[in-house]
Amino acid sequence: MRENVHIDIVKIIEILVLSLGSIVTLFPFIWMISTSFKTPPQIISYPPTLIPKPPTLEYYTQIFTKLNFGRFFLNSGYISVIITASALLTSSFVGYVFAKFNFWGKEVIFMMILSTMMIPFAVTMIPLYLIISKLGWINSHLALIIPGLYSTFGIFLMRQFMSSIPNELREAAIVDGCGEFRTFWSIILPQCKPVLAALGIFTFMWNWDNFLWPLIVLNNEDKFTLPVGLSMFSQQWWTNYGLVMAGATISVIPVLIVFFIFQKQFIQGIVLTGLKM
CATH class of the missing domain: 1.20.5 (Single alpha-helices involved in coiled-coils or other helix-helix interfaces)
Structure with a gap:
């Protein structure tokens, strides 16, 4: 009792x-x-x-009638979607190679990739800017998309998860006549839906909220992403708090939609990756 x-x-x-x-x-x-x-x-x-x-509703009306908020919203949307899709694809491919193939120097190469996670962005920001400038991508969305096509964290996450998938599953598929790509695409990748959902949400949220790098490389207002556009509402001597809060409220909606759609897979992915690392 x-x-x-x-x-x-x-x-x-x-x-x-x-x-x-x-x-x-x-x-x-x-x-x-x-x-x-x-x-x-x-x-x-x-x-x-x-x-x-x-x-x-004054501030919501002003955002879409007097400001270029719709353009900021669309810019952030398509950039985040492209980067998220590319990061999921490249992380899956590279993670599969490190998890299921044996080759000389695999562990060393993997550790070198992981070591890049320890380098702060402030250290690589200037070299990256110089490269982007030489390529002529300043004030272009390519400066945001190309560096985000891969994710070191995503490679690590996918490699750890795929390592826990029994090798017998892959070997049985190859014996049955599946090629390596079909084995990856039809057998291994469907097992990774939870971790893909978790990685996708993390990647989308990070790029949707990314402020510093777009602020550095974008100069034209029509190219601005949502966080940079929202910063325009705060001026040196005065801040329109109503506009800022209305813009921030709208900017949260896509993230909430993505989370609620993939909530089950996201939670399952966090649990599984925590157990299998």
Whole structure:
């Protein structure tokens, strides 16, 4: 009886702690949405209020009628989709090679690839900019897409996951007449759906929110991505908080849609990769 009471108390404490953590995590998001519907006097009023009275769509109207927000949104969208698809494809291919093939220097090459994860972007930023400049890609979306066509983290993740897939599965497919590519595409890759979903969400979110590199290489407003475009709403002496919050609210929607669609695979992928590493 005492054990049951103890377990119930522990569960209640866990629920309370998790609930408190959820509230703390969600509150900035709720405040952002609330502010996007407030009038200018309500935004700067003291004490602040959570519920706008009355709510207004003024900032959402201004974003799409007076600003180039739609172009920023489309730029971020297609760049993120291209990079995510390319990173998933290249990470799968390279991870498969390192997981299922034996060749001279495999471990050394793999460690060299992993070592690039330890180099901060601030170190490679200037050399990368010089290369992009020599290629004539400054103020072009190629400067964002080409460096993102592969993912070191993705290679590591796919290699670790594919290493846990029994070699007998691949060998049986080859004995049955499957070529190497078909074995990879039809046998091995379908087993990796959870980890592909997790990697896809991480890659999409990182590129969707990427700010520093697009800010450096893009000069034309029509080329700006969403984070760079949102920064235009903050000027030196004044910030239009309503526009910033409305833009930020809209920018979160694609990420939430992607997460909710692949939520099951994402959670499963995180669990499986955590167990199999």
